[in-house]
Amino acid sequence: MKILIVSDIHGNYHALDCVLKNVRHDKLICCGDIAVDYPFPEQCIDVLMDNCDHICFGNSDYIIAHDQKASDYIGERYAHLAEDLNRVTELTRRLISQDSMAFLRELPQECRFELDDISFYMNHTGPNMPFNHYLDLNTPYPELAEYYQDIQAEIIFTGHTHIPYVKKIMDKVLINPGSVGEPRDGDPRASYATFDTSTGQIELGRLEYEISNTWQALKELGYPSYSLHCLKNGVLPDKSENDSS
């Protein structure tokens, strides 16, 4: 059985559509952050609602579905984008139906499941981790081990960093598929992972997709420039458009 793992779609429907149509899979898993940042949140939610086998919420899903302010959950890393993120959260709220908002509100924080006798655990951040903290490529092993030591699963799926990686933690394997819709590692192509339950093979993949419709919609709806910058460059800007320094 081939499992396709996606995360951090962020309203970028064309990136999601490209991955779903081009990567053969038997099961679809989504590690959250579905709607905010790009202009097609409703389409992303619709597709995942119909096709996902397991899905949990991400920080931006929680914020939009529970009427929170993005800037109240932001850490040092993205503090310069706080006002822009508040604006995008508001823009996104206008693009989501009540049914889809209810779907986001009901998503679990974590999922545990078994497929082909392999145990899996999934959540968007690390377990019991604040939204503004990130387990990165260079996070020291003891910190990773502390977060995951009590998780009873052979394979762990996570997201949040927008940068893909595979790490071994004690007897577990941690797979972060990176971001489908908003990669932040300098490669703007859609990022995903697959796991084959028969062979144990893990693949991290990238796919190029057409960005013109998203670009056009971002401009027409007045999204802040960080969305355009990230769509084109695969990395967030160092400064906000509100920052004149």
Ligand SMILES: [Fe+2]
């Ligand atoms: Fe995200």
